[in-house]
Amino acid sequence: MEFIRAFIVGGLICVIGQILIDLTKLTPARIMVIFVVAGVVLGILGIYPALVEWGGAGATVPIIGFGNVLAKGVIEDVEKRGLLGAFSGGVRAGSVGIAAAVFFGYIMALISKPKAKNKN
Amino acid sequence: MGTRLGKQTLRLDSHPVIQAWASIAGAKEGNGPLGRYFDEVIQDEYFGEKSFEKAESKLLRETLAKILMKGKVSAGDIQYIFAGDLLNQCIAASYGIRESEIPFFGLYGACSTMGEALILGSLMVEGGFAERTVCITSSHFCSAEKQFRFPLEFGNQRPPMSQWTVTGSGGVLVGNTGDGPKIVHVTTGKIVDMGVTDANDMGAAMAPAACDTITAHFTETGLAYDYYDIVITGDLGIHGKNICKQLLEENGILIQGILEDCGTMIYDTEAQKTYCGGSGCACSAIVLAGYLLDKLSKKELKRILLVCTGALHSPSSIQQGESIPAIAHAVGIEMIS
Numbered sequence: 001m002e003f004i005r006a007f008i009v010g011g012l013i014c015v016i017g018q019i020l021i022d023l024t025k026l027t028p029a030r031i032m033v034i035f036v037v038a039g040v041v042l043g044i045l046g047i048y049p050a051l052v053e054w055g056g057a058g059a060t061v062p063i064i065g066f067g068n069v070l071a072k073g074v075i076e077d078v079e080k081r082g083l084l085g086a087f088s089g090g091v092r093a094g095s096v097g098i099a100a101a102v103f104f105g106y107i108m109a110l111i112s113k114p115k116a117k118n119k120n
Numbered sequence: 121m122g123t124r125l126g127k128q129t130l131r132l133d134s135h136p137v138i139q140a141w142a143s144i145a146g147a148k149e150g151n152g153p154l155g156r157y158f159d160e161v162i163q164d165e166y167f168g169e170k171s172f173e174k175a176e177s178k179l180l181r182e183t184l185a186k187i188l189m190k191g192k193v194s195a196g197d198i199q200y201i202f203a204g205d206l207l208n209q210c211i212a213a214s215y216g217i218r219e220s221e222i223p224f225f226g227l228y229g230a231c232s233t234m235g236e237a238l239i240l241g242s243l244m245v246e247g248g249f250a251e252r253t254v255c256i257t258s259s260h261f262c263s264a265e266k267q268f269r270f271p272l273e274f275g276n277q278r279p280p281m282s283q284w285t286v287t288g289s290g291g292v293l294v295g296n297t298g299d300g301p302k303i304v305h306v307t308t309g310k311i312v313d314m315g316v317t318d319a320n321d322m323g324a325a326m327a328p329a330a331c332d333t334i335t336a337h338f339t340e341t342g343l344a345y346d347y348y349d350i351v352i353t354g355d356l357g358i359h360g361k362n363i364c365k366q367l368l369e370e371n372g373i374l375i376q377g378i379l380e381d382c383g384t385m386i387y388d389t390e391a392q393k394t395y396c397g398g399s400g401c402a403c404s405a406i407v408l409a410g411y412l413l414d415k416l417s418k419k420e421l422k423r424i425l426l427v428c429t430g431a432l433h434s435p436s437s438i439q440q441g442e443s444i445p446a447i448a449h450a451v452g453i454e455m456i457s
Contacts, residue, residue, distance in 0.1 A: 021277060021279055021280075022279075022280055025318050025320070027279075027320075028276055028277050109273065114262065114271065114272035114273050115165065115262075115272070116148075116165055116261050116262055116272065116287075
């Protein structure tokens with residue numbers, strides 16, 4: 001049952017992204033930035049954590065989830081360390097994700113060669 | 121020596137001859153509707169090289185070799201070579217012809233480079249400054265994506281109005297003797313900018329330039345609208361072609377015969393998922409050097425007007441909020457007995 005909920009949440013987030021690609025002039029990079037910022041805002045408002053409760057990985061995997069993680073980290077660290085926490089919180093909370101992205105990205109760059117898709 | 125017919129158009133009275141032509145295309149182009157017209161189709165987009173840029177300069181180098189072979193001449197017989205491409209500093213052209221020792225004019229006209237090269241190359245022959253010139257361009261999907269959008273590794277999603285940059289190189293040998301297709305009229309484009317800012321919809325940016333050049337051509341030559349069997353633009357794509365047709369009708373240029381576009385001819389849009397069609401310098405170059413010149417030499421087409429279109433923006437100018445200036449160069453090629 002949790003798979004279906006994950007699918008619904010993750011799928012709907014992707015649909016929003018697709019609508020933005022198809023119907024607006026926003027570039028994919030801008031859409032990603034909008035998603036991250038939206039995640040931060042929804043995180044602060046407490047809406048996104050509720051979505052994570054319900055939708056699980058469907059909410060944490062898309063990049064909106066990363067915005068939520070950033071927000072959560074900043075709030076926690078500010079409570080602990082004051083103003084310094086505004087700088088440390090986001091990177092600390094996202095540290096595993098960021099390090100994994102750099103590490104696996106590097107490995108993939110070493111072992112793979114770029115090619116055009118849709119070659120036919 | 122040629123006759124000036126107007127601000128943009130010249131008539132080349134000595135009728136420079138296209139003596140030889142050659143084209144090499146990528147796999148996608150080879151699988152398209154015109155696949156069998158290209159001299160060679162390469163399956164590997166690296167063409168055996170370590171980078172896409174090296175592959176593109178190799179495409180151009182090999183195409184030049186084929187042109188010389190088919191024209192039965194050597195590099196020493198060529199007085200000038202006009203070449204260009206889409207890469208920064210036009211390195212595909214420079215590195216492609218590096219060893220040839222042919223006096224070289226490097227050109228940048230974006231996707232209109234083939235038209236620009238043809239005009240300049242034929243004018244050199246018309247003016248008696250050269251017995252033979254070579255006009256050649258190239259483009260490559262992977263290197264163009266890196267140049268103008270994102271490297272392939274980024275895994276970018278292509279928006280619906282985008283076009284697919286043609287991988288390939290095409291060129292011709294222009295000379296002052298022979299029975300081949302003849303260059304009769306050339307119309308040099310002027311920059312037209314209608315304020316289009318969407319770099320993913322270049323058809324809309326270039327259509328006004330195509331219309332402007334086609335209008336100038338017919339107005340200054342006084343030719344009838346049905347004079348040509350085909351008026352073919354470079355890479356307006358499906359969307360841009362419709363805009364151009366509309367603009368021409370509004371200008372009163374009612375082209376009988378066929379208004380076509382190399383970008384819509386080179387791929388099977390449905391089957392090959394190329395959205396709005398092909399683009400890039402090689403788009404018009406390989407359609408010319410593969411398909412059109414073949415049809416002309418067999419007299420299945422008698423007169424064509426090739427209108428190569430280019431968008432003269434850069435990634436920086438787009439980021440600075442500038443619109444896209446465009447240009448179109450027209451060359452009238454005829455089989456005259």
